[in-house]
Structure formats: C-alpha cells, structure tokens
Amino acid sequence: MPDVPALAVSPRAAVLVHPDGTLDEGPPASLARRAAETRPLVCHGPAVAARLGRDSVPAHDLLELFAFVHPARFVLPTPGGLAEALGLPAPATLTEQALVLPRAAHRLLDRLTRLDAREQRDARILAWAMARGGWPWAAPALAALDARGDGPHGANALSAFRVWERLGEISEHAPEPVPGSLPVTEAEARARLADLLGRAAEDRPQQADYAGAVAAAFAPRDREDIGPFVLAEAGTGVGKTLGYIAPASVWAEKNDGPVWISTYTRNLQRQLDAELDRLHPDPVEKARRVVIRKGRENYLCLLNMEEAVGRLSGQPAAAIPLGLMARWALASRHGDLVGGDFPGWLVDILGRGWSLALADRRGECLFAACPHYNRCFIEKTVRRARRARLVVANHALVLVQAALGGLEDGTLPLRYVFDEGHHLFEAADGAFSAHLSAVETADLRRWLLGAEDGSRTRARGLKARAEELVGASTPATDALIAVLHGARALPGPGWHARLNDGAARGPTEAFLALVRTQVLARARGQDGPYSLETEAAPPIPGLVEAGQALDGALAGLDTPVAALMKALARRLDDEASTLDPTTRQRIDGLIRSLERRALLPVRAWRAMCRDLSQETPPDHVDWLGIERAYGRDLDVGLHRHWIDPTQPFAALVARRAHGIVVTSATLRDGSGDPEADWRAAERRTGAAHLPASVRAAVPSPFDYPARTQVLVVTDVRKDRLDLVAAAYRDLFRAAGGGALGLFTAIGRLRAVHQHIAADMDAADLPLYAQHVDGIDTATLVDMFRAEENACLLGTDAVRDGVDVPGRSLRLIVFDRVPWPRPSILHKARRAHFGGRAYDDMLTRLRLKQAFGRLVRRGDDHGAFVLLDPMMPSRLSGAFPEGVPVKRVGLAEAVGVVRECV
Incomplete structure (x- = not known):
C-alpha cells in the first residue's frame, strides 16, 4: 500500500486521515495544499479537486484502480459506492468515507492476486508500461501481480495493449429469410406477458390490457402504403416495457424476423436491456436474439486504438489511460463507450481525448479497407442486428437511417415500437433538417480531401479510399479528380479565424461571412455568451449573389459525385463474375457513403442557396444563426427545418413499415377536451398524416x-x-x-x-x-x-x-x-x-x-x-x-x- 493519507471532501469540509491514524479537518480550501503535496487516496479525483477549488490534485484515485481490477464493471463513484461494490460497511460520516478508502484499496489489490494466469500476464505488462508513464498505483499493482524486474521493453511492452489481436472475428452467415406475416392475437400477447412476469407476480390487469391493445400493431399489412399504426398511452405504473415486449417477441418468433424497439434516451435502452433478461435468461441465447444498436460514434474504434498505442513511445504518460482502455476493451461485451459497460465516470478521469475520442469519428471509417474490419465492434453489432429478433435502437439512428434510405445494407426494418413516443417530433426534427454551416461543410471537405493541416489523423481522403476501387475506368478516374477539385470550394483548415477576421477564402466562406454579418446586424444579444439567430429574409446586400455563387460552386461537386457513383455501380455490373466479395463490398459501401455523406447534403445546400432569392418552401422554415458556447463562436450557417417534421417521418418510416407502435406515458395533451388531446398526440407522432391509426389508453393504477x-x-x-x-x-x-x-x-x-x-x-x-x-x-x-x-x-x-x-x-x-x-x-x-x-x-x-x-x-x-x-x-x-x-x-x-x- 502507498504510504499516503486518505482524503474525503464535502462542499464545506475536508478530512485527511494519515496512515498513523492522525486526522486533519477543516474547510476544503485550507486542506487543498496539504492534500496536493501528499498525493492522497481519493475517490473520483476530478470531483475532489473541484471541491478543493483546484483544477486538479495529484492523487491515488481508487476509481483508476477499480477500473484496472474490474474493467467493464460499474461502481458508483463515491466512497459509499466503492464500499458497497467491495462488500465493505457503508460509511456514514465524512471521516468514515476517508477511512474506507484504504480498506477498499487493500481489497482491490487482493483481487489482483486472484486473476487467472493469462489475465495476470496482460495486467503485469500493462502495469509496467503504466509505471513508466507515472501511474501512482503501479508499484502496489505490480507487487500484487508478483512482478519482478523492470518488465518487458520494445514490442513486448506493447503486446497487452494490442487488444485487437485477441478479439474474435466476425461470423458471416447467409442472408436472413424474408419475415412472415402471421398475426399476434391478443390472447397470445397476454399469455407471453404472463410467462415473462412469472407465477409470483402481482396481478396487474392494466398491463395485460395494454399488451392486448398493442398486439393490434402486429397484424398483417393489408395495403401497400400503410400498415397498422397504434398510438398507445400507458400511464405510469402500467408496465408498458414488458407490455410491448410480449407481442413483439411473439411476432418475431412466429415470423422469424426482427422487431426494432426504439427509445429516445440511453437510460431507457439500459432499462430495456435489463428487462429482456426475463425473455432470455441465458446470456448466450440473449446475445443471439437481442442486440443494442447505436450510432457508430458510440463504439471504440480499434484503428483509433492502434494508432494511439503506436504513439506510446513518444508519450509514455499515455500508457495510463490506454492501459485502462485496453483492460476494458477485452472485458467489454460490445465495445460500447456510451451507455454500455464503459463506466461514465472513467471519461471524467481519463479525459475525452483518451476515452470517447477513441470512438469512430465522423467520416474517418475505412469500412472493409480497415485492417481490423473483421474484428470491429461496430461491424459485429451490425451483423448481429441482422440476425437478431429484437433490436433495441434509438430514435436518432432509426430516423437518420430512414432519411438516408436504409441501413448499412440498404434495407429498412418492417416492424417498430417507438417508446418515449412523445419525443418523436423532436427526433424527426433533427433527422430531417439541413444545415449549410461552416462545421458541416468543413467536415465534408475533410472527408473528401483528408487531413490538410498536419494533424494526427488517418483521414486519408476520398482519393486514398477510392483509387484502388476505381480500377481502370476512365470515367470513374475523371469523376474522382473532379470531385477532389470541387471539394476545394468548401472551407479549409483555419476557416474559423478567417471568418472572424474578415478574410474569407473561397465561395463557401464568402457566403458564411455574409451570413455572420447579417446575424450580428440583426440578432439581439450579440454581446452576450449565447447563440444568436435571425430571419433569412430580407437578405443583406450581397447575400443572394453569394448564395448563387455558392450554388454554382457546389454544382462542381454535385455532378462529379453522381458520375463517380454511376461509374462505380457500372463496375459492379460489368465485373460481377470476377470481383472478389471484399472488393464488391467495399465498392458498394463507397457508393452508399458518397450518397449519404456528399450527394444528399450538397443537393440540400444548393436548394437552400437558390431559395434565398425567393420564398422558403411553404413546409419549411429557414434562418441564419451563430452557435456559441461559453461566449465563443463555434459555428455559423443557414438552417432549414420542416415546420412539421412528422411529415417526412410519415412518408419515409410509417408508410413503408408493416406495423408501428408509438407509446409513452405522455402522448395526449391535458387540455380538458379528450378528442382534442388525441388529435394533439396524432399531430406530434405523424399519425395525422396517415389514413388511419388505432388509439389505446390504459390509465395508471396509482392513486x-x-x-x-x-x-x-x-x-x-x-x-x-x-x-x-x-x-x-x-x-x-x-x-x-x-x-x-x-x-x-x-x-x-x-x-x-x-x-x-x-x-x-x-x-x-x-x-x-x-x-x-x-x-x-x-x-x-x-x-x-x-x-x-x-x-x-x-x-x-x-x-x-x-x-x-x-x-x-x-x-x-x-x-x-x-x-x-x-x-x-x-x-x-x-x-x-x-x-x-x-x-x-x-x-x-x-x-x-x-x-x-x-x-x-x-x-x-x-x-x-x-x-x-x-x-x-x-x-x-x-x-x-x-x-x-x-x-x-x-x-x-x-x-x-x-x-x-
């Protein structure tokens, strides 16, 4: 054990308990310096430092040790949480909180001695490397691991960081059969619910009524353009989660197809994951039948991890966060960094740069060209979702995929349950909007041209990704060159400073500079720290002309992108009998990426530029804005939203689906007019744009x-x-x-x-x-x-x-x-x-x-x-x-x- 005191802090008091039992007490500020000099035992260093009034305090953070010993396991980041997780008595006072910390450290170090041989070997190698980086816990951890000498050097010292070498590969399967159309009866839904609840469950007739009502959404579709659409409000306490899992699971089993359950918050995704243990108590069976799906930015990218490990020789201190990330990556179920088994408090301790920043970053994924493609956490989840029977996703992912015309393989789910349905309106608002902004356009340039500012990134650009796939096709080569030339009309590195300094470069920056001028001229509160906005009409002098010039410049990107997609599709057709599966997959993925990342946004931006000289389309609203945070300008642009975003939701999701449940405890308004309250629910969920919908309301059982x-x-x-x-x-x-x-x-x-x-x-x-x-x-x-x-x-x-x-x-x-x-x-x-x-x-x-x-x-x-x-x-x-x-x-x-x- 390190010979250091233990520190516990509250907003008005701090306690420092020394190894000899002596105790210092006082206001946090009075103990801050003494604590910083002794590198004490603490729980959650950043929170402790904040209470001491400091940016940081050198310390032995018990949460770092916990993450090393028990990766992928959550603990409440408090002394009481540590005590509970380690089977120690709960501390009641601030002094007891300090006293429990050394006991927790002893228990964690003891558990290190009990790791199996392979895990001990990896933990020793990581601890040696983390020791060279200055990890405070290195000496006690190495002692607990019975480490001798100064550890391996060179490539051997990095072996335990190379987690991608020990992850299993993707298991490929034949395409799934087309799901059937057998209905779910009310009796079947009620029976499945009873099975999920078990014989000892209390009698909850409202929950059974709800399950029976929701079963109507799992009837066969009778028309080409619409399936059953059920609006189901379930008062708090009804138990709607199991209520809709019951008919959804029956339909999935009877028809050998998936039901997508979509939530608005990650909290509900976690709750659903836990509830589905009732349906599949066996973890192996559950892993086959249930998948949690999120956007790519939620998962650890193995290539980002490899590149970070490759820089360790020049950044020895990075071994500390990367060692903890390596421990977690091998223990994680699915590599989910946000809301999965990655402790949220670890981001506070490691910093975003060594945790969430290792996720897949927008526009950088190499897909099948990545050396870790066959072990990728994201790709594994995508493939598991194709074979799963219940896919738990979120509104943002589902609606963005619908806006882009399908999932990764170009397909769309047929059956949905939208829980937290009162958020569908705002989720659709985000999915179906367009933003001609500096950040969006600069992101597209970076995706097309790669890194231009010498930054440490693997953003290789379209040329490096597509050159091999273009082959000998002259039209494709010419189109690729034209795309790269057209991308230079977009904002390059340093755009932020140029816009602020009035030194815009190129047609996009010239347009955005005028947008900024109009916002600052007309918006209220331009001297304040908050974001600003103003109407697009009437435009200031020069803005319409700048929009026309930008439209012309974007045409130089629109046309060659479409031509490149066409040429690549032709190669798939012409060489159908000779292309190997990996190349075919890469070409197909590149075509979809070009459409989603380039063609669709460029065409939306062009329409917005043209409409500056006339009225905005009647279903939309345009405005100009400057986004600010903490008094600093982050972005500037022209924005377009649907006035009623449930219109595209109804067209692109509801009319294509074979059955939908939209459910919440708060679907209806409380105006006092029951019919008006249901109409409000229909307007907020898209049901008002459909020929018919089924209404169901089950009241809360609570008094x-x-x-x-x-x-x-x-x-x-x-x-x-x-x-x-x-x-x-x-x-x-x-x-x-x-x-x-x-x-x-x-x-x-x-x-x-x-x-x-x-x-x-x-x-x-x-x-x-x-x-x-x-x-x-x-x-x-x-x-x-x-x-x-x-x-x-x-x-x-x-x-x-x-x-x-x-x-x-x-x-x-x-x-x-x-x-x-x-x-x-x-x-x-x-x-x-x-x-x-x-x-x-x-x-x-x-x-x-x-x-x-x-x-x-x-x-x-x-x-x-x-x-x-x-x-x-x-x-x-x-x-x-x-x-x-x-x-x-x-x-x-x-x-x-x-x-x-």
Missing part, C-alpha cells in the same frame, strides 16, 4: 390524489435567484432529501447550486448537480437513486426518461413554468399549430413528464412544487385527474412537504 400534492408557490419572485435558491434550500430540508430540482436554464441551476451547496452539506444532505459536478448525467442519476437523502439538480435530461422509484425521490421542485423558448423555428410552428394553444400544449407535456418522475411504484408518494406565481390555471391538466393544484406561500409549502413526504 395520485391520495399519494401526491401539487403546490404552486405564490410569494417567491422567479427573477430573484437568491430567493429561488432559498426556496430550494428550505423545501429540500423539509423533505429530508430525496429531492429533484428541475431548471429551465443551466445558468439558473448553477446559481442556485452555488447558493445552497454549503447549507445542504451542513444538513447532511448530499447535493449533486448536472453541469456542475463534472460527472455524466447517467452516473449522477445512479448516485442520486442509491441514496435516500440525496438531492439532485438538473435540466431537461433528468426531467424525462429517469426512473427513481422509492424514497430516493419524494419531492420535485421546478424553478418556473417551462414555456418553450421563443426561437424563429418555434415562432413558425406556433403559427402553424394553433398559436397560444400550441405553447400551452408543449408546456403541459413538459410538466406532465416532470410530474411522472415522482411516483414510479404503488407505495411511492411525494410533492411536486412549482416556484412560479404566474402559473396559469389552464396548465393544470398536466397533472393527474383528482390532484388539486394548491396555490400557497413558501412557508405553507414547506409545511406541506414536511408532512407529506
């Missing part, structure tokens, strides 16, 4: 009037953040923790956190905060869920899709009515969808989603408090029938909360 209170506080000014903070503090104390604080803006959240952190600590109520703690949101929610007296502050990401049952969540406080932001896009949609009624609908749905976090099971109870005296009574339909909305002063609200939680 909300008996178990919940809704309070509107009337004497706290929402524009006085000191008063708002005091209200949060008093309400959180009254509840004794178990409180979720929701905010409409990050700035308001940070201000409240700054005001109340010390008071919460003094009351022994742990306070966690999104956008403050430097911990990913999913981990923060896990930490909050694990403690009954913790409090969590968050924004949209914790307002929806978060499941915290029991005493851990008994109070929700919302800082103000969550009205929609008055953007140009919202203005157009407001006019299209009904003016003030549209604003009210969106706001009611947000309140409804927030309230839905409060009661997750039958014995839950609590209070929902809104700190906004301007809450209009017409929004009260957001809350369950029978729950009165009481307008009270803060003192009375504190008393009610104290009594009801």
Whole structure:
C-alpha cells in the first residue's frame, strides 16, 4: 500500500486521515495544499479537486484502480459506492468515507492476486508500461501481480495493449429469410406477458390490457402504403416495457424476423436491456436474439486504438489511460463507450481525448479497407442486428437511417415500437433538417480531401479510399479528380479565424461571412455568451449573389459525385463474375457513403442557396444563426427545418413499415377536451398524416390524489435567484432529501447550486448537480437513486426518461413554468399549430413528464412544487385527474412537504 493519507471532501469540509491514524479537518480550501503535496487516496479525483477549488490534485484515485481490477464493471463513484461494490460497511460520516478508502484499496489489490494466469500476464505488462508513464498505483499493482524486474521493453511492452489481436472475428452467415406475416392475437400477447412476469407476480390487469391493445400493431399489412399504426398511452405504473415486449417477441418468433424497439434516451435502452433478461435468461441465447444498436460514434474504434498505442513511445504518460482502455476493451461485451459497460465516470478521469475520442469519428471509417474490419465492434453489432429478433435502437439512428434510405445494407426494418413516443417530433426534427454551416461543410471537405493541416489523423481522403476501387475506368478516374477539385470550394483548415477576421477564402466562406454579418446586424444579444439567430429574409446586400455563387460552386461537386457513383455501380455490373466479395463490398459501401455523406447534403445546400432569392418552401422554415458556447463562436450557417417534421417521418418510416407502435406515458395533451388531446398526440407522432391509426389508453393504477400534492408557490419572485435558491434550500430540508430540482436554464441551476451547496452539506444532505459536478448525467442519476437523502439538480435530461422509484425521490421542485423558448423555428410552428394553444400544449407535456418522475411504484408518494406565481390555471391538466393544484406561500409549502413526504 502507498504510504499516503486518505482524503474525503464535502462542499464545506475536508478530512485527511494519515496512515498513523492522525486526522486533519477543516474547510476544503485550507486542506487543498496539504492534500496536493501528499498525493492522497481519493475517490473520483476530478470531483475532489473541484471541491478543493483546484483544477486538479495529484492523487491515488481508487476509481483508476477499480477500473484496472474490474474493467467493464460499474461502481458508483463515491466512497459509499466503492464500499458497497467491495462488500465493505457503508460509511456514514465524512471521516468514515476517508477511512474506507484504504480498506477498499487493500481489497482491490487482493483481487489482483486472484486473476487467472493469462489475465495476470496482460495486467503485469500493462502495469509496467503504466509505471513508466507515472501511474501512482503501479508499484502496489505490480507487487500484487508478483512482478519482478523492470518488465518487458520494445514490442513486448506493447503486446497487452494490442487488444485487437485477441478479439474474435466476425461470423458471416447467409442472408436472413424474408419475415412472415402471421398475426399476434391478443390472447397470445397476454399469455407471453404472463410467462415473462412469472407465477409470483402481482396481478396487474392494466398491463395485460395494454399488451392486448398493442398486439393490434402486429397484424398483417393489408395495403401497400400503410400498415397498422397504434398510438398507445400507458400511464405510469402500467408496465408498458414488458407490455410491448410480449407481442413483439411473439411476432418475431412466429415470423422469424426482427422487431426494432426504439427509445429516445440511453437510460431507457439500459432499462430495456435489463428487462429482456426475463425473455432470455441465458446470456448466450440473449446475445443471439437481442442486440443494442447505436450510432457508430458510440463504439471504440480499434484503428483509433492502434494508432494511439503506436504513439506510446513518444508519450509514455499515455500508457495510463490506454492501459485502462485496453483492460476494458477485452472485458467489454460490445465495445460500447456510451451507455454500455464503459463506466461514465472513467471519461471524467481519463479525459475525452483518451476515452470517447477513441470512438469512430465522423467520416474517418475505412469500412472493409480497415485492417481490423473483421474484428470491429461496430461491424459485429451490425451483423448481429441482422440476425437478431429484437433490436433495441434509438430514435436518432432509426430516423437518420430512414432519411438516408436504409441501413448499412440498404434495407429498412418492417416492424417498430417507438417508446418515449412523445419525443418523436423532436427526433424527426433533427433527422430531417439541413444545415449549410461552416462545421458541416468543413467536415465534408475533410472527408473528401483528408487531413490538410498536419494533424494526427488517418483521414486519408476520398482519393486514398477510392483509387484502388476505381480500377481502370476512365470515367470513374475523371469523376474522382473532379470531385477532389470541387471539394476545394468548401472551407479549409483555419476557416474559423478567417471568418472572424474578415478574410474569407473561397465561395463557401464568402457566403458564411455574409451570413455572420447579417446575424450580428440583426440578432439581439450579440454581446452576450449565447447563440444568436435571425430571419433569412430580407437578405443583406450581397447575400443572394453569394448564395448563387455558392450554388454554382457546389454544382462542381454535385455532378462529379453522381458520375463517380454511376461509374462505380457500372463496375459492379460489368465485373460481377470476377470481383472478389471484399472488393464488391467495399465498392458498394463507397457508393452508399458518397450518397449519404456528399450527394444528399450538397443537393440540400444548393436548394437552400437558390431559395434565398425567393420564398422558403411553404413546409419549411429557414434562418441564419451563430452557435456559441461559453461566449465563443463555434459555428455559423443557414438552417432549414420542416415546420412539421412528422411529415417526412410519415412518408419515409410509417408508410413503408408493416406495423408501428408509438407509446409513452405522455402522448395526449391535458387540455380538458379528450378528442382534442388525441388529435394533439396524432399531430406530434405523424399519425395525422396517415389514413388511419388505432388509439389505446390504459390509465395508471396509482392513486395520485391520495399519494401526491401539487403546490404552486405564490410569494417567491422567479427573477430573484437568491430567493429561488432559498426556496430550494428550505423545501429540500423539509423533505429530508430525496429531492429533484428541475431548471429551465443551466445558468439558473448553477446559481442556485452555488447558493445552497454549503447549507445542504451542513444538513447532511448530499447535493449533486448536472453541469456542475463534472460527472455524466447517467452516473449522477445512479448516485442520486442509491441514496435516500440525496438531492439532485438538473435540466431537461433528468426531467424525462429517469426512473427513481422509492424514497430516493419524494419531492420535485421546478424553478418556473417551462414555456418553450421563443426561437424563429418555434415562432413558425406556433403559427402553424394553433398559436397560444400550441405553447400551452408543449408546456403541459413538459410538466406532465416532470410530474411522472415522482411516483414510479404503488407505495411511492411525494410533492411536486412549482416556484412560479404566474402559473396559469389552464396548465393544470398536466397533472393527474383528482390532484388539486394548491396555490400557497413558501412557508405553507414547506409545511406541506414536511408532512407529506
């Protein structure tokens, strides 16, 4: 064990326990220097440093050791979480938190001694390399691994980092048969649900009713252009997840085909993965039948890993993060870096550059030309999904693939379940929009020309990827040369500085410089830190002409890209009998990539340029914007969105599918008019653009009037953040923790956190905060869920899709009515969808989603408090029938909360 003290820190106190048992206590700032000099034992170094008021503190981080000993295993990144994971008594006080750290270290080092021979060998090699990089845990880890000498050098020292050499290869299979069309009866759905629940399950008639209703979506399609479309609202507590898994799994088995289950949040993907253990208790069978699908940017890229390992000789310190990444890569189920078995807190410790940045980066994948193609995590997942019976994906992936005309092999799923269906509108908005921006156009140039600025990247450009595939075809060679020439009209390296300095180069930068000028001239708040926008019409002098010039320049890219695709397709046809399968696959993949990465966006940009001189198409809205973060300009461009993005969703997804379920606990509005509420649900999900849909609503089994209170506080000014903070503090104390604080803006959240952190600590109520703690949101929610007296502050990401049952969540406080932001896009949609009624609908749905976090099971109870005296009574339909909305002063609200939680 290292002879160093153990450190635990809270917002107002710090404890340093020395190996001899002596103890130093004081405010964090007073112990910061002493802690930095001793390299203490800590749990989550970045969070500890932040509480000490430092950017970083040299330390022995127990989480690094945990990740080395138990890769691909999650632990709550707190002393209590470590204690629970290692079978140690839970610490109650700050001193006990410090005392548990050396015990946790002993236990982890002891477990290193028990690794099997092969894993011990790899761990020793990694620990030696990490020691040369300065890893604080190297000496104790090497001792535990019984390492002798100074370890291997040269190529042998890198052998354990070369994880790609020990991963299994892709297993190829014959194409899957076309699925059948046998229906799922209501009785079959109910029977499967009963099997999933088991004999000991409580009787939940609402869940069986829901499963029976959803089965209607798995009937055969009777028309060419539309299959059954079921809108199914299931109140909280119905159990909709197993309710739709039941008929979906029956259909998949009867028809030997896949059902795609799509979610909006990664949290629900994780929950679904766990629920599907009921369907397939055997992990091997589950791996064959169930696949979690995400975008390519979520997975570790083995070529990125290899290139990082190749730079180790010049960056010995990189052995520390790469050693932990190597340990994880060999233990991971599927190489999923985001929401899979990669601990989110490890990103905080290693930094994005040595973790998430090793994922597949946009436009760099070499596909079949990659030396690791046959071991690639992404490609394995793609192939498993082709043979799976249930594919758990997300709305963004499903809709982007639909917009691009199919999945990797050009096919589209036939059966879908869209859970979190209330988010379909915004998911479609993202998938079917177009952005003629500096970042988008520069990305395309980089994809076509490769790295031009000497950066360390393998972005080889189209010439290197396509030259071998073009072959002896003169038309293809000529088209390739023309594409590369046309790409030079796009922004090159250094575009950001040139636009800011008024030194634009080329037609795209000249256009974007004028866009920037118009935004700065007309947008409000140009001196502030937030993003700016303004209408595209009327354009400033020169913008239309610059758009016309850019249209002409983009034509020099559009035409040769189409010609290159045609020439490559001709080669597939002409050489059908002689091309080897790998080359054929590479050519086919390149054609699809050219269409998706170049042809489709270029044609969308050209249309946007041409429309500057006339009216925007009636179904769309255009605007100009500058994207900012922390006061720095990140991007500038012309944006085009559908006013109603469910139109392309209906055309490209719903009308092509053979059956769709759209489900949520919050599909309908709460206006008080049942028919109007269903019509609102149909407009938000695309059902309004279809000939017919099936409506189903199953109410919650919970007794909300008996178990919940809704309070509107009337004497706290929402524009006085000191008063708002005091209200949060008093309400959180009254509840004794178990409180979720929701905010409409990050700035308001940070201000409240700054005001109340010390008071919460003094009351022994742990306070966690999104956008403050430097911990990913999913981990923060896990930490909050694990403690009954913790409090969590968050924004949209914790307002929806978060499941915290029991005493851990008994109070929700919302800082103000969550009205929609008055953007140009919202203005157009407001006019299209009904003016003030549209604003009210969106706001009611947000309140409804927030309230839905409060009661997750039958014995839950609590209070929902809104700190906004301007809450209009017409929004009260957001809350369950029978729950009165009481307008009270803060003192009375504190008393009610104290009594009801």
